[in-house]
Amino acid sequence: MSGRIVIVGYGMAGARLATELHARPGDRKVTVLGAEPHRAYNRIMLSTLLAGKVDERDVELTELAGQGVDVRAGVAVTAIDRAARTVRTATGEQLGYDHLVLATGSRAVVPPLAGLDPDRLPDRVVPFRTLDDCRRILAAARGARTVLVLGGGLLGLEAARGLAARGLDAHVVHPTGHLMERQLDPAAGAVLADTLARLGVRTHLAASATGVVAGADGVRLDLADGRSLDADLLVLACGVRPDTALATAAGLRVERGVVVDDRLRTDDPHVSAIGDCAQYDGVVGGLVAPAWAQARVVARLLTGEDAHDRYRPPPGVTRLKAAGIDLAAMGELPAPAGGAQAGGAQAGGAQAGGTHATGPAAGDKNPVAARCEELTFADPARGTYARLRITDDRLTGAILLGDNPAVGTVIQLFDRGAPVPADRRALLLGRTVDGPAGGAEPVASPALMPDATTVCRCNAVSKADLVGCWRAGARSVAEVVTATRAGTGCGSCRDAVAGIVEWLSGVDPVEVTR
Missing domain, CATH: 3.50.50.60 (FAD/NAD(P)-binding domain)
Incomplete structure (x- = not known):
């Protein structure tokens, strides 16, 4: 167990690690140094701030460090002395550490265009x-x-x-x-x-x-x-570029990002890296769910809670949920054979792609055994597009754009690697196609949602976690969010969390405990 832990970076990854460390028993000193002169904030919500839907107070993270955690905003680290195990700040102060965690994030890329000086951009x-x-x-x-x-x-x-x-x-x-x-x-x-x-x-x-x-x-x-x-x-x-300047100057191994192993350790056992600046298994970060998963692993390792814990990247799902747009994309989707709507046929102005089984597809890791299916549907007039790639009855890639009630089910299938249902069209179109009048409404009651369903991917919160929080005494959306952190990442699950809380508030308590 490390006595003195210094975290460089007070963004979403660094703030979460500080909170994870504070929540675990033990005698340690945690110091967080953030170059930005603000308390930690939710970077994902900045576009919502631009739209005027929230103000700055709404994007601040509610993480509370508390006793034993020294947070210093507006304090930039300028150098790392690995031999002495110290960091130096812009004010000349030196701080010692037993373990150092780099959570320096990434920087915006300024393109090399005539008339642009990256160090002195024009006001406009x-x-x-x-x-x-x-x-x-x-x-x-x-x-x-x-x-x-x-x-x-x-x-x-x-x-x-x-x-x-x-x-x-x-x-x-x-x-x-x-x-x-x-x-x-x-x-x-x-x-x-x-x-x-x-x-x-x-x-x-x-x-x-x-x-x-x-x-x-x-x-x-x-x-x-x-x-x-x-x-x-x-x-x-x-785009952005991992901020690796400190790591490079300190002689740590850096490729696209700071190279780490499955314990999030660099080539120096006393230094870890998490979040956007870290590179694990050849991949650099960029999404909040992996960063928070990394923070959790490092906290367990540094506190001795679980010496055998290892980082396993969660499946990546990109969500664009701006006003009037609902988009989810996941996995790998090679270019469809014969065009974007492979196997499609004109149907009332929409491109309706049929299911077709193929042999080995380009990019398949096991080209001998893989059986691939592609389903596509596009209705540009309604802003709807859906594409699914199914390999050996498992969902390996998907794009869902527009109103599709099946998006939650699709993400769950992708996350778990579970077998897809026999009726593939229900996933593609977001409804059952074999019922009266061409289909039935999707299941609306959380009572029929499996307890293991992940409601908040950013924080790995399941329906069972929300129900457990309710049983423990939470009685409002705000209390449930505070206790579980559900909805504090990208925010795309907030409606689902509110719906489950509404269901819990109206259901018989006996039914909840079944």
């Missing part, structure tokens, strides 16, 4: 990553009518949708041929672009930026095809 050019970035964007947006967002990934689309909700004429400029190309196929990207257009966000695809000209009255973005786009504000959402 702002990256979208931190709370201070968000404040700058909002300040510039108050007198703006038009905004350009450079980058059509998850963050860029959330920023554009949030600013459009404030009444700005929003344009997304993206260098590839469809939006969110890391998560979506071209067909899903096209449906998403149409949905955004209806919500006031226009997209410019296959448009590579070459330069920026910023002045007192606005900003101009020059494109490789000779066009120029003018706006009052330019938001940079060109």
